[in-house]
Amino acid sequence: MQGIPPALLVKGEFAFSDDPAVLAREVGATGAKVVFFDSDGGNIVAAMAYGRTIRSLGLWTFQLRSDQCASACALAFVGGVVRHAQPGSIGVHQSSFSPESNFDGDTAVAAIQSITADIMAYLIEMGIDPKLLQLSLSVPPNDMRYLTASEMAQYKITSTEKIDLQAAAPVGIQAKPTVPSSGIVPKPIEPTTEDKAIAFMAGYYDTWSRPNADALAFLDNAYADTIEFYDKTTSKEVVLDEKRKFADRWPKRAYNVRHGSEHVSCSGLCTMTGIVEWFTESPVRARVSSGIAEFTLMWDASTGKLVSENGLVLAIDKNAAEPFRIILQWHDENGKCRGGSGASDETEKACRRREVIGAKLDAVGWCYGHPGEYGYQTNWHRCDGGEVASADAKAAGSTIRTKLRPADYAVRAIFSGKTQLPDFKNRDRDFNTYRTRIREGMRAGPNYAGRYSVIQIGCGTGCSFVIVGDNQTGRPMSFPRGGEDNMYLQLQFQLDSRLLTAQWANYDSGKCYVEWFDFDGGSWKVLNKFEAGNIDACYKDIAENVK
Missing domain, CATH: 3.90.226.10 (2-enoyl-CoA Hydratase; Chain A, domain 1)
Structure with a gap:
């Protein structure tokens, strides 16, 4: 050009x-x-x-x-x-x-x-x-x-x-011009009301994870004069006083909305729902709190004020000592950032989400890597030199043994057309090494979530990894568990449901874990996880460990 x-x-x-x-x-x-x-x-x-x-x-x-x-x-x-x-x-x-x-x-x-x-x-x-x-x-x-x-x-x-x-x-690559050849400067895209609501919701939890002065200053400007606060009509002053007491009690806070759980609907008022995970700490009282909750916020776009707040605690982690839920979210986004398809928009968004989560962990005194100390380079640990997060903080989750039902994650349709195979020479060349196994698996037809083929490939004794092929588009993608970090990997899934259960062992911790995933075609969401026992537990079928 x-x-x-x-x-x-x-x-x-x-x-x-x-x-x-x-x-x-x-x-x-x-x-x-x-x-x-x-x-x-x-x-x-x-x-x-x-x-x-x-x-x-x-x-x-x-x-x-x-x-x-x-x-x-x-x-x-x-x-x-x-x-x-x-x-x-x-x-x-x-x-x-x-x-x-x-x-x-x-x-x-x-x-x-x-x-x-x-x-x-x-x-x-x-x-x-x-x-x-x-x-x-x-x-x-x-x-x-x-x-x-x-x-x-x-x-x-x-x-x-x-x-x-x-x-x-x-050289050889052209950049897109900032001005069209006509010379007319395009108008910036105006964010929708839903976009503004999402931005407010993110700002709400991001700022609540900051120091008390910043958090309370934001809330003072965020609430309407009167608010429906957990089903009770309350003045802003009363709500702020309650928030102030909570902040004083828990001065270190990390709250992060689980990506993909957000839903926004705007008609007059905007209703925002989702799942938030938290970690709070009181150094003076030597206490921590960790858990997961549903939230519902109602926001008036015309005033930019919050008019209703409600929620329900789903689980509180007993004897929690580290922000393992937030660390799990960081590792999920890190996997998408490092393992995504080049410089795609979704990959870049995952990288940005990872940075936001990392800043929240830093704010509550947890650091990633520690110069000069071998073994810390891939672990989260206390910044003051205290303990390293458990080896499975990379994939830690709830310790509640809740069995999820495939019927609750039913697909809308089952693909019955002709399977499209991957383009191993161009678009899907990163998967070319395993082209024979992938082709065989996809030619057998969908076996998961309506249109996907789950293909498990061995990489040594007790080692395997998983590739999921989209029979409609022909695009293969990686499953986030497998390899030496997730040994003895077992999977449980069915054609008419998005739910996938994975069981695997980690040698560093000596434990066996069971996880449930939901897949929406673009990303994997961890729904729940629990520790099934020592590594020997992974020699059992998933059904035995979750009954």
């Missing part, structure tokens, strides 16, 4: 023989201002050389989540004068020698010390917090820690300046 300078895409692993002068020549030839990356890493020395060249040329760096910039690539990325990266697109871990290296012990130690010193000096030179190196050293070479938006800002990997993506596109 004319008038839009191109950007350069640096793709592949960095090699010691790479010459950054090639990059400089390409910049001169194309007029590029921005560098994108799609690299798993490579040689550290070469990556730092590229980073210095990028800095000397005054280039910006931008990282898309649909690609990745991992390991040594992160060093090249921080060379940008202005740097922006989407959450989960930058990965770090310990450096390691190539398999061809033949160092003895003393030489290897000396080499590691030397390169570590070089990296430290380079990070300082680039204005990056050297604690990033400490974090990297806590992650084993065979693992990768993908950084959140807040972590990238904390370590100064990203900068505060904004990159105008309309002014730069990778």
Whole structure:
């Protein structure tokens, strides 16, 4: 497109023989201002050389989540004068020698010390917090820690300046113009009343998770002068007094609406319903509270005020010691963010929801990762150095053994047309490795939720993972449980229901768990979960553990 300078895409692993002068020549030839990356890493020395060249040329760096910039690539990325990266697109871990290296012990130690010193000096030179190196050293070479938006800002990997993506596109890729060829500037899309109601609901629970002063100031402006408060007509002053007492009693709060549970209907007033999970703590009283509740809010769009509030507690977690429900939501969104289809709108929304949940956990004193302490890089733990969240906080849920009924999640129709198979050469190439198993499973026809084929594939003794194929569109997708984190995986499902039950074991905790999922075609929602016993319980059928 004319008038839009191109950007350069640096793709592949960095090699010691790479010459950054090639990059400089390409910049001169194309007029590029921005560098994108799609690299798993490579040689550290070469990556730092590229980073210095990028800095000397005054280039910006931008990282898309649909690609990745991992390991040594992160060093090249921080060379940008202005740097922006989407959450989960930058990965770090310990450096390691190539398999061809033949160092003895003393030489290897000396080499590691030397390169570590070089990296430290380079990070300082680039204005990056050297604690990033400490974090990297806590992650084993065979693992990768993908950084959140807040972590990238904390370590100064990203900068505060904004990159105008309309002014730069990778070579061969065109950016969409901000102004149509007619020269007419499009009008911004006006949010609907329902959109505004959803935004109010999110703001209500997000602000209630903030410090008392912020939370109470928001509520003072949010309520109408008179409100139906839990079926009783009450003045705003009385409601605020009750909220103030609760906030004083529980000064640390994390409330988050379970994504997908929200429903809004506007006709005069807007009625908002959903499921909210919470964790509160009183450090002075050494008490915590955790649970799940239904809520109903009524909002007057004309005044922007809340006129009714009601709800019902569904479960209170006895002996709770950590915000495992909120951590579960974070891991669910993290899975969608890291495992979504490139830079799709839904993937980006999941990444943003993950950041919001992470901020709430931080606010109640729980942190993700801990520089310099091995084993914390993939765990939530108390920020003050206290206990790590239980190994299954990644997938923790209710301890209430409530058996859900498939009939309550009935599908509207059962697909009876011709099965469409995946496009393994293009759209669905990420699943190409398992194309034979997927084709066989889908050709057998739907077996779940009206139109889907659930296909379980082994990955070793006691290990399996699951792919779900849409027989109507031909699109395959991953199920959020499976692999070494979810051993001895059993599934229970049927054609006429969206309900799916999964049972699996986790070696870290030594426990067996049962979970219920609802699938709406776009995302998996955890409905409930309980601990069935030790790992041996997973040798039983699901029916035995839930009876």
